[in-house]
Amino acid sequence: MNTYSRLPLSIQKGKGAYVWSDKNEAYLDFTSGIATCNLGHCPPEVQKALEQQLSNLWHTSNLYHLPKQEELARLLVEKSCFDQVFFCNSGAEANEAAIKLVRAFANNNHKKHASIVTFQQSFHGRTLATVAATGQEKIKSGFEPMPEGFIHLPYNDYQSLQTIRELEPTAVMLELLQGEGGVVRADPDWVKELSSTCKEKEILLVVDEVQTGMGRTGSLFLYEQYNVEPDIMTLAKGLGSGFPIGAMLAKEEVAAAFKSGMHGSTFGGNPLACTAGIETLNIISEESFLKNVAEQSQLLHTELESLLDDFSFIKEKRGKGMLIGLEINGNAIDIVKMALEEKLLLLSAGPNVVRLLPPLTITQEDVVTFVQKFTKVLQQYMEVEHE
Ligand SMILES: Cc1ncc(COP(=O)(O)O)c(C=O)c1O
Structure with missing residues (x-):
C-alpha cells in the first residue's frame, strides 16, 4: 500500500557499513535500517x-x-x-x-x-x-x-x-x-x-x-x-x-x-x-565494544563540529553517541536526496533535521569516507540554495 514515499534505490546486498544496489553500486549506510543494524549488515x-x-x-x-x-x-x-x-x-x-x-x-x-x-x-x-x-x-x-x-x-x-x-x-x-x-x-x-x-x-x-x-x-x-x-x-x-x-x-x-x-x-x-x-x-554489552563506540562517535562528533563552522546553514548539532541530528535552515529531505547521489544513505527527523545513525561498528576509515562524501553534499546544497 501507499504508506511510504520510497527513495529511488533498490538494495540487494549488505555487509558491514555498506549496502549494494541492484546495479552493484556500493553505498555507505549511515541509517542502519533506522537504528536497527547496530552491528552493521550481516554480522x-x-x-x-x-x-x-x-x-x-x-x-x-x-x-x-x-x-x-x-x-x-x-x-x-x-x-x-x-x-x-x-x-x-x-x-x-x-x-x-x-x-x-x-x-x-x-x-x-x-x-x-x-x-x-x-x-x-x-x-x-x-x-x-x-x-x-x-x-x-x-x-x-x-x-x-x-x-x-x-x-x-x-x-x-x-x-x-x-x-x-x-x-x-x-x-x-x-x-x-x-x-x-x-x-x-x-x-x-x-x-x-x-x-x-x-x-x-x-x-x-x-x-x-x-x-x-x-x-x-x-x-x-x-x-x-x-x-x-x-x-x-x-x-x-x-x-x-x-x-x-x-x-x-x-x-x-x-x-x-x-x-x-x-x-x-x-x-x-x-x-x-x-x-x-x-x-x-x-x-x-562487551566493554571493549562500547569503548570503540565511544571512540568512533567522539571522532564523528568532532568532525561534525568543524563542518558546523564551514556551513552556516547548519544551525545545531544534537544527539548522543551514534544518534546524531543536525538542525538546518532548509529541508532535510533535500540533503538526504543529494546524499543518495553521492552514494551515502542518511535520514531526516522531522522537516529540518538531518539524522545520522551509523552502525556502531564503523571504523575510522568509515568516518573519513563519510566526512568526504558529506562535505561534498553540503557544498552542493549550499550552491543550489544560493543559486
Ligand atoms: C522511540 C521509538 N519507539 C517506538 C518505535 C516504533 O518501533 P517499530 O517501528 O519497531 O514499531 C520507534 C520507531 O522508530 C521509536 O523510535
Missing part, C-alpha cells in the same frame, strides 16, 4: 548462530518453554535493572505491552482510571494505542477517535513536572532522547527531578529505548547515563540486528500485574529472533 557471529538455529528449530509458539527465550531474558535481566521480560516483534508492540501492563497495574492496585503522561514531539509507534501515546499531531491525524488515557506535556519543561505532581497519573512514559521528534536529548537535571517526582507520588516511570537502546548512545541502555531506575523499559530495533524482535522489561512488582492469559504474541520471542538477540546482546 558474521549473528549470521552463524542464526544458521545453526535454522537447522534446529524455527518456531513453536509460547505454549511451551523455549530455552533460547529464557536465555535472552536472563541476559537482559542480568544487564539491566529489570526483573522480567515480555517478548514481542517490534517497538510499537513493546510499547503497547508497556501500556497494557501500566493499565493492569493500576487496575490491580484499585487506582482510579489509568492515565499515562507522555511528551510533545515524542514517538512511540504506529498501533492505535502507541499513536495515541505519541505527542505529534501528524501521526494521529486521520485515525480518530483516539484511545483515551494519554496526556501530552511539554518535554524538558519544569512546569510539566508540576502538572505531573498535581495529576498523579499512573505512569510517565518518555524517550530519554527523542529520535523521530528531531533528535532532542532530555535534560539530566529535569530527568532527575522527574524520577524523584515519580518515586514520591508512586508513578511508574517507563522509558522507551526502542531507538536509544542496544549501545546506540554509547552505553547499553541510555537510562544508565541518567542514573535513574525506571520501572519499565521497551526495546526493539537493535536487539535482533535486523531480525524482528521487541521486548518489554519490568520490575518484579510491576510485572506481577500480568497474569496468565492477559497478554500474548504468537511469534514473540521465537527461537530465531531470540538467537539473534542473544548474539547481538553479548557483543554489544
Whole structure:
C-alpha cells in the first residue's frame, strides 16, 4: 500500500557499513535500517548462530518453554535493572505491552482510571494505542477517535513536572532522547527531578529505548547515563540486528500485574529472533565494544563540529553517541536526496533535521569516507540554495 514515499534505490546486498544496489553500486549506510543494524549488515557471529538455529528449530509458539527465550531474558535481566521480560516483534508492540501492563497495574492496585503522561514531539509507534501515546499531531491525524488515557506535556519543561505532581497519573512514559521528534536529548537535571517526582507520588516511570537502546548512545541502555531506575523499559530495533524482535522489561512488582492469559504474541520471542538477540546482546554489552563506540562517535562528533563552522546553514548539532541530528535552515529531505547521489544513505527527523545513525561498528576509515562524501553534499546544497 501507499504508506511510504520510497527513495529511488533498490538494495540487494549488505555487509558491514555498506549496502549494494541492484546495479552493484556500493553505498555507505549511515541509517542502519533506522537504528536497527547496530552491528552493521550481516554480522558474521549473528549470521552463524542464526544458521545453526535454522537447522534446529524455527518456531513453536509460547505454549511451551523455549530455552533460547529464557536465555535472552536472563541476559537482559542480568544487564539491566529489570526483573522480567515480555517478548514481542517490534517497538510499537513493546510499547503497547508497556501500556497494557501500566493499565493492569493500576487496575490491580484499585487506582482510579489509568492515565499515562507522555511528551510533545515524542514517538512511540504506529498501533492505535502507541499513536495515541505519541505527542505529534501528524501521526494521529486521520485515525480518530483516539484511545483515551494519554496526556501530552511539554518535554524538558519544569512546569510539566508540576502538572505531573498535581495529576498523579499512573505512569510517565518518555524517550530519554527523542529520535523521530528531531533528535532532542532530555535534560539530566529535569530527568532527575522527574524520577524523584515519580518515586514520591508512586508513578511508574517507563522509558522507551526502542531507538536509544542496544549501545546506540554509547552505553547499553541510555537510562544508565541518567542514573535513574525506571520501572519499565521497551526495546526493539537493535536487539535482533535486523531480525524482528521487541521486548518489554519490568520490575518484579510491576510485572506481577500480568497474569496468565492477559497478554500474548504468537511469534514473540521465537527461537530465531531470540538467537539473534542473544548474539547481538553479548557483543554489544562487551566493554571493549562500547569503548570503540565511544571512540568512533567522539571522532564523528568532532568532525561534525568543524563542518558546523564551514556551513552556516547548519544551525545545531544534537544527539548522543551514534544518534546524531543536525538542525538546518532548509529541508532535510533535500540533503538526504543529494546524499543518495553521492552514494551515502542518511535520514531526516522531522522537516529540518538531518539524522545520522551509523552502525556502531564503523571504523575510522568509515568516518573519513563519510566526512568526504558529506562535505561534498553540503557544498552542493549550499550552491543550489544560493543559486
Ligand atoms: C522511540 C521509538 N519507539 C517506538 C518505535 C516504533 O518501533 P517499530 O517501528 O519497531 O514499531 C520507534 C520507531 O522508530 C521509536 O523510535
